[in-house]
Amino acid sequence: MTADDPQSVGFLGLGAMGLPMANRIAKAGFALIAVDISEAQVLLATKLGITASADKNDLDGCEVIIIMVATPAQLMDCASIAGLDEGVTAVVMSTVGPAAVKEFAKVVAQRGVRVVDSPVSGGVVGAESGSLSLFVSGDPETQRVVTPVLETMGQIFECGDEPGMGQAMKIVNQHLATSNLALAAEALGLAKSMGLDGEKVLERVSSGAGSSWMLRDRGPRMLISAENRPVLTHLSILAKDASLVAGVAQEYGYQAPILAAARQRWQSAMERGLGQADDSSIYDVMS
Template identity: 50%
Template sequence: MRKEISDSCSKTGKLGHVPERNSPDVPQPLQSWALLCRPGRKTSVIEKSARPLIGFLGIGAMGLPMAHQIHAGGHRVRTVDLNPRQVTKALELGIPSSTSADDIANADALFVVVATGEQLFALLDSRLLSGAGTIKTLVVLSTVGVDAVKDFALVLGERGIGVVDCPVTGGVTGAINGQLKLFAAGHPNDLKALRGILETMGTIQDCGGAAGDGQAYKMVNQLLAASHLAVAAEAIDFARALGLDSSRVLEAVTAGAGASWMLIDRGPRMIQAAEQRPVETHLSIFVKDADLVLRTAAAVGFNARIFNTVGQELVAAASQGLDAADDSSIVDLDRSCTAPEAAADYCSDGSEREPLT
């Protein structure tokens, strides 16, 4: 699949370029709704029926609260997930939902939450994205990498389907509260038509007009987020090694210059006993994202020295059996000087390297 896409890209000469639509206008259903949603305009019963239908594919820990925000914002949304339990949860929230993608075949736009680039490319074989149906815009809400979205958008562009590259950050809490940051990039008409729907989920950051630009912003974000997560865990564990009360230390440092969003959000879970810690976001997600960041850095010739160490910490935590645990469980990584991956330079008697002064 990737080779075929690469060959196609070489023929067009521009990776990630989305061919012009037959018409420069936004698809009519979306255009109509964009006009109807002008501030201060009252909506009649007849106008409500003209609202576009948003198909939402993937309603896991992040997807379901995002779809709920769209639904709560008064927009038509129908969700699909392979997990019957998630479908049941959506139905309990009053959101039409099923396990069959056929039920969103008449959607005007498709919002997608997947775990990997491979899952995204698998959608290309779906009848939903043949180009012959009603779906003319697809929004990628996941972190799958710059090249993956560029290649994906190229193929869909040739089918007359526009792609809005829109990975999000803010975690499950942000999704539940409608306070995500959306790194949005795509055709201005698509962004304009979908802006009111996207804003139900949080704040839009305009990242540019090309697919892949949103993913690039997200790579920078994930370099920071994963680093802050790893350092927060190390700080909590360091406090314990010093014989301090980790809860009191957490309260103190979150009010100081050493605070970070990750420390404030994940810190309370880090100080909980492992068996009592809720699972909100699997550690494996950060392992995947760290790999994406490092591959992206290598592709542009950038040596992410510090982040290489962060990546190693995440991999070590996953290999310790924490990949399916909450990402705050990285605090449980063995950091003793007797651990196999301990830094010999600073756990030795100083013969290998003098300690930092």
């Protein structure tokens, strides 16, 4: 951190990803105030040594405000918070789609707020280790201002000079992620139906041509019984993303039949009440 870096950073949204991301920023030495409507998440942040609050008004006075919420509607709700004033830079790190970020940027620009679009990929493990992939777009000079903060969380991949272009890149990523994870679950389900040992299957195919990051990362959790499976990323997030990608594809008139099949599985998992379970629990509707 240098004298030219932002001196005050706000972070809105301390969920499974947001909390470790905020922790990385705080540990890098930035003056951070983190906010979440959940008192439980605020308490967890406080235990990590992060200054935290349940009041969005506490973001007032921050030079940079990072937004890590779940849906386009929640993002638009953030457009009216007190801290988004003239000269402030808002960094949208949520996965909400290009249209939502463009609309948000249009609304807050009327108050003199600049927007950098920076959705992330890498899961909770990447958030904790500071190894996320950040798909960044926006005005180059504004990007430069927030780069020191973003670098505490992972590697920056520049995607363009307008908000929404980072989201477009993330849509491609989530098209692959939601489909690959469903396919990994289906493949392990097939292995089970053939009487194969799941652990041996993972050991043998994880380095083969048919492997994927999702198979290697989520596969081991799929093999854990549902009652003992740790929850790292809620299944509802991937289900939401599958629908988001489908909506963007429809908006552009693009047919995505493989995604459509995967989305049906995500919807089935939600209907079975697995929304708050780990996203690897999609295996439970395949096997």
